[in-house]
Each structure stands twice: as structure tokens, then as C-alpha cells.
Amino acid sequence: MNFSVHQVSHIGNRKFNQDRVAYAYSNDVLLLVLADGMGGHLHGELASRMVIETFVDSFGPYAQSFPVDPRLFLENTMRRANQRILQVPHASAAGSAPGSTCVAALIQDGKVHWGHAGDSRFYLLRDGAVLAVTRDHSIVQQWVDWGMISVEEARLNSQRNKITNCLGGAKNLFYMEAGEPVELRQDDVLLLGSDGLWGPFTDNELAEKFVATPVAEALNNLAACALDREEGNSDNITGIALRWGAREAAHDTAEPVSCILEIH
Secondary structure, three states: OEEEEEEEEEOOOOOOOOEEEEEEEOOOEEEEEEEEEEOOHHHHHHHHHHHHHHHHHHHHHHHHOOOOOHHHHHHHHHHHHHHHHHOOOOOOOOOOOOEEOEEEEEEEOOEEEEEEEOOOEEEEEEOOEEEEEOOOOEHHHHHHHOOOOOHHHHHHOOOOOOEOOOEEOOOOOOOOEEOOOEEOOOOOEEEEEOHHHHOOOOHHHHHHHOOOOOHHHHHHHHHHHHHHHOOOOOOOEEEEEEEEOOOOOEOOOOOOEEEEOOOO
16 A cells, blocks of 8 residues: 555643544554543543554454454444443542543555544544544534524534543443545545544645645644644644555555554
């Protein structure tokens, strides 16, 4: 497969970074996954780490078998991560019950499949525009759906981080929402981001950052701009971006490869 990929994470203006992100690939399948933990410092980090580890650990066997159903892989893996988090004891001073958002994308047979829970987003960018984007599982998004507020008002609303779906958490409200698969074209960009990354921007602003710009440079600039726009109130800022197509570097491998971004 030919692609370029870059990961970034910044603590923002928080005391701890509870975001986690990774990618993995073989000659036939490629995975991107991002998680944003919650539930107090230690519990948030643990939950998001469990999500990433579950996906990376599950990817190897899937890639080495005959991959058949990408959506089922995403859903079953996310469900296993949810069950792992629910088994974590949380009656301690570390905070409330551990939980995490999750967004994951799988490229197989030239198509991208994706699923998510919470408000970490997947974007498919093509020709400087947003071709597809996940729908946040949040109270503010429900208000938009009901016509109570506009999209722009939602972007600036102080309640935008109150989510209605996650892995783990005090109540098991988890479900995965899947997107419709899309055949990828040359120069398509996949972007996964925590709310700290996408929150300060409109969809058009996000798409424009990646026009005629290497993904590493575009993603680094996006993260820096997100930090500046929040003016001292930034959440953790985490993202992974991938550009697809024959003009990108070839990634040939005899065994599945994984890369979990090291976050301190």
C-alpha cells in the first residue's frame, strides 16, 4: 500500500494527557485508531490505553488471516475494549468510572471503513472539502439535530464535551456507529482527531489545512493553531492523518507493523 501518515499529541492546557493514538498495517490492511480518556487522571489514561492496545493486539491476527468483514472487526474490537474497561475497579480516589471515546478507520481492498463512539471524529477529505465526517454522540449534537441551536453555536457551546456514548463509563451506554465504506482516490486524506483538535475549527478550515501540504506539516500546524485559538483553555490535542495514493511512500512488510504514539 502507498500512503503517508503522521501522529501528533499535545497536552494542551491540561495537567495530564489522556488521549492515545496509533496505527498498524500489513500489505493488505491498514488501521488508524484514536481514543480520548475520561474519568479522572489515572482512569482516563488507563481507559484510552486499553482501547488502543485492544485494537493493535487484534489487528495482527486479523491481518494475517483472510480479512473478510472490516465493519465486524471494528465493532467486535471496540466491544472487547469496552468490556475490558468495564472490568476496571473504580472505587478509589483516582476519579470516577473510567471511560473513553473511540474512533477507528480500516482500509481494506482500497476502501475505507470507520466506526466511532463519542465525540472523537473521523474525517474523509477530498479536493479540499469534507466528503464524510462522523456525527458526535453528544448533548450539543442532539440540540443541533433538534434544531435548537446552529452548527456554529454548537462549536462554541460550553457543553460540547458532554457525550452520550463511550466505552466504559459509569453506565454501559456503549454502541458503535459505523459509516458507509468509501472507495479511496489519489490524494484522499483521512483525519482522526480528539475534540481538542477539531473543536476550534469549522469543517472547511480543517479541510483547507491539508490542501497541497504534506500530512505531517498540515497536522502539526493544525495542532499548533488549535492550541493558539483556545487561548489557555485547550483540551488535550491529538490527531492522526493519512494521505492515500500511488504518489505516497510504499509500505511493504512481511509481518504486520504497529506504531503507538508515545505520550508522557
